[in-house]
């Protein structure tokens with residue numbers, strides 16, 4: 001596999017995302033992590049800032065490129081000449097939505113989606129939980145990449 005596109009909201013990046021990035025990067029020459037707009041979500045952190053946080057979390061993974069873009073996932077996949085889309089699947093509730101999205105993207109853009117199950121221990125983590133914990137002043141450190149809790153809290157405040 002040459003290029004995989006891993007699209008998402010990443011608002012903010014969590015240990016669940018990092019798990020998929022680390023494992024996905026081993027399967028391809030280049031993993032493009034793309035911050036895209038999910039119309040179903042309001043958005044807390046500014047997209048370029050989300051990309052910056054992902055870049056910091058991915059330092060040391062040589063074949064990861066991080067971008068923040070507008071438009072459809074299939075357009076992003078075409079721009080980066082991605083061979084397939086990568087998405088993470090948590091054990092509870094992700095599948096139906098991911099199935100629909102994969103089908104639509106295949107119909108629209110003739111691009112396949114590969115779904116990777118999350119590793120044990122991170123399947124219960126979500127960006128929305130991180131945002132909620134942070135909004136009540138709780139400790140988000142167990143759920144986000146090591147050493148990045150303060151960066152993420154700062155980004156949420158701006």
Ligand code: PNS
Nearest residue numbers: 007008009010036037038072073101104
């Ligand atoms: O992390 P998320 O919120 O589950 O990611 C969803 C995302 C951003 C990948 C999805 O909303 C998306 O693809 N947005 C771009 C617009 C698009 O292509 N919509 C059609 C998807 S079928």
